[in-house]
Amino acid sequence: MALSNGEVGATCHELLGAQAHVWNHIFQFINSMSLKCAVQLGIPDVIYNHGQPISLFELIAGLNVHPSKAHFISRLMRIPVHSDFFAQHHHVHHNHDNVEEEEAVVLYSLTPASGLFLEDGPLNTTPFLLMILDPVMTDPFHSMGAWLQMNGGDDLVPRTPFEVANGMPFWELSAKKPRFGDLFNEAMEADSKLIARAVVEECGGVFEGLKSLVDVGGGTGTMAKAIANAFPNINCTVFDQPYVVADLEGTTHNLGFMGGDMFDKIPPANAILLKWILHDWNDEESVKILKKCREAMLQSKNEGRKKIIIIDIVVGYVNNKMLMDKKSIETQLMLDMLMMSTVTSKERSESEWEKIFLAAGFTHYNITHTLGLRSLIEVYL
Numbered sequence: 001m002a003l004s005n006g007e008v009g010a011t012c013h014e015l016l017g018a019q020a021h022v023w024n025h026i027f028q029f030i031n032s033m034s035l036k037c038a039v040q041l042g043i044p045d046v047i048y049n050h051g052q053p054i055s056l057f058e059l060i061a062g063l064n065v066h067p068s069k070a071h072f073i074s075r076l077m078r079i080p081v082h083s084d085f086f087a088q089h090h091h092v093h094h095n096h097d098n099v100e101e102e103e104a105v106v107l108y109s110l111t112p113a114s115g116l117f118l119e120d121g122p123l124n125t126t127p128f129l130l131m132i133l134d135p136v137m138t139d140p141f142h143s144m145g146a147w148l149q150m151n152g153g154d155d156l157v158p159r160t161p162f163e164v165a166n167g168m169p170f171w172e173l174s175a176k177k178p179r180f181g182d183l184f185n186e187a188m189e190a191d192s193k194l195i196a197r198a199v200v201e202e203c204g205g206v207f208e209g210l211k212s213l214v215d216v217g218g219g220t221g222t223m224a225k226a227i228a229n230a231f232p233n234i235n236c237t238v239f240d241q242p243y244v245v246a247d248l249e250g251t252t253h254n255l256g257f258m259g260g261d262m263f264d265k266i267p268p269a270n271a272i273l274l275k276w277i278l279h280d281w282n283d284e285e286s287v288k289i290l291k292k293c294r295e296a297m298l299q300s301k302n303e304g305r306k307k308i309i310i311i312d313i314v315v316g317y318v319n320n321k322m323l324m325d326k327k328s329i330e331t332q333l334m335l336d337m338l339m340m341s342t343v344t345s346k347e348r349s350e351s352e353w354e355k356i357f358l359a360a361g362f363t364h365y366n367i368t369h370t371l372g373l374r375s376l377i378e379v380y381l
């Protein structure tokens with residue numbers, strides 16, 4: 001049969017495969033939204049509180065869904081079960097004579113991934129899920145095409161799709177709309193708890209011998225608290241915008257908070273921590289921040305090795321080696337699009353990192369890749 005445009009050389013079988021691939025991508029948002037719905041209903045907590053694998057009947061009884069909608073729950077569960085957020089077992093009944101009954105009961109249990117959505121869990125990732133899937137964050141993706149067609153050289157043109165959709169830049173909206181700003185801070189805190197544990201357990205050597213550390217843009221201090229607790233000899237300061245740290249106080253002798261602007265002056269220290277900071281800024285702005293870090297380390301009277309510790313994404317490959325699996329690289333690329341949509345910035349490959357280090361006057365760095373999607377980069381003075 002003659003092939004029309006777009007079908008060149010493809011068999012019917014290949015076209016159906018191509019369509020399945022396309023549909024899988026088109027429907028990806030249904031995965032995230034089904035997960036959001038399951039978490040908002042509190043399904044992980046109901047399963048956890050049950051203390052053992054839970055039947056559909058027991059699960060529905062523990063949820064606040066209208067009885068007329070109860071039968072939808074087994075449909076909702078199929079997607080997160082398929083994506084390994086919940087495990088599904090079939091329990092076969094035995095009657096008194098130990099003979100198998102006809103119908104097996106489906107039982108659900110948690111997996112490590114759904115364990116991250118427990119309300120009182122130490123690493124609760126729910127704020128991150130709710131923040132990323134909030135219309136404030138998803139609406140800009142509908143404006144991305146229009147934004148790309150606007151003149152980037154015109155100062156009156158919004159700098160990001162976020163601004164097109166929300167009428168103001170990300171940081172302004174976070175400060176003006178506490179509902180979203182608090183959600184964003186909670187999301188960052190939740191991730192910091194997980195990363196702090198991983199950094200202290202997996203990369204503890206990075207902090208050995210340091211006397212002082214400033215966590216620049218350290219938010220509400222989750223990361224600095226973990227470092228201060230694990231290393232009582234390091235004096236830690238959380239440095240962030242005045243409105244972020246206004247009411248915060250250190251809980252140990254070696255932890256303090258300070259308000260200021262990292263583009264103006266960073267307090268002197270042996271080591272500067274930049275966790276999820278440089279991915280918020282373009283190259284020119286990042287070089288300015290790195291130069292301010294350099295000044296702060298030079299002004300520090302403390303002896304010992306001086307370095308910037310960066311926790312951020314290094315996209316994909318290092319020294320031509322694929323660092324992680326295809327799915328993790330895809331997640332990194334999605335985060336890069338999120339940064340492009342939200343705050344004019346980007347996730348960088350190793351060569352892009354090297355470029356900004358050199359531009360800021362640094363020549364030596366070392367990358368440790370043990371933090372999942374993120375890496376730890378030490379940049380030496």
Ligand SMILES: C[S@@+](CC[C@H](N)C(=O)[O-])C[C@H]1O[C@@H](n2cnc3c(N)ncnc32)[C@H](O)[C@@H]1O
Binds near residue numbers: 188216220262274276
């Ligand atoms: C993406 S958050 C990262 C927070 C924290 N480091 C973490 O990993 O959870 C970026 C932080 O940079 C702070 N920030 C933005 N502009 C700043 C500036 N000019 N001076 C100091 N901090 C700033 C924000 O308030 C925010 O807490």
Ligand SMILES: O=c1cc(-c2ccc(O)cc2)oc2c(O)c(O)ccc12
Binds near residue numbers: 170276280335373
């Ligand atoms: O929406 C985000 C998400 C992040 C983010 C997510 C995952 C990571 O491993 C790192 C960062 O960071 C953001 C950010 O820094 C920002 O200024 C705005 C939005 C987000």
